[in-house]
Amino acid sequence: MPAPRLLLTAGASRGPLDGAWWPRCDALELELPALVDALDPGLGTVARVTVDTAAWPDAPRTVLAPGHVIAVSLSWVVTEAHAITLDCGTVGRWELLVVPPAEPVAAARWLLSTAADPYNYLTAADMLALAEAGFGGA
Structure with a gap:
């Protein structure tokens, strides 16, 4: 897979x-390893992810990533719809918007940059509701 679209x-x-995170398809087993591999090693090893069943209805229970299983x-x-939670053990936890x-492209760029705004x-x-209504990235 190419490098993930991530901010x-x-x-x-x-x-x-x-x-x-803006995955290219809805196959978590294909997309997740590239996402995990692109994260800064200082963030820790992603041991578990939590995903929304509506967005990932066929998600596998484990995914092979470089050097480990998630x-x-x-x-x-x-409240967790349209998001992925990455648990990195004692290092921390990250909540990312999952852009469909x-x-x-314009809406996805707006979503990426807005979600990354501290x-x-x-x-x-x-x-996502704002982007769908045309308020973001139009």
């Missing part, structure tokens, strides 16, 4: 998101 918050995030948990919690693969207080669902 992380610089420094400490003050909002509900720590950045955004456990995949499925969430039915509405088919999102138009002062963004919008949730993933709120941001």
Whole structure:
């Protein structure tokens, strides 16, 4: 897979998101290894991810990443819709907006940059609703 389309918050995030990820397809087993491999090694090893069942209905329970296996948990919690949580053991936890693969480029760029803004207080669902309504990236 090519390098992931990813933008992380610089420094400490003050909002509900720590950045955004724009996968090219909805096959988590293909996309997740490239995402994990692109993260700064200083963030720690991703041991578990939690994904929304609506966005990833066929998600496998484990995914092979470079040098280790990542456990995949499925969430039915509405507040976690359109997001992926990356757990890195004692190092930390990151919540990323998942931009839908088919999102138009302009809207996806707006979503990536807005989610990575350390002062963004919008949730993933709120941001996607704004982009769909034409308020972001139009």
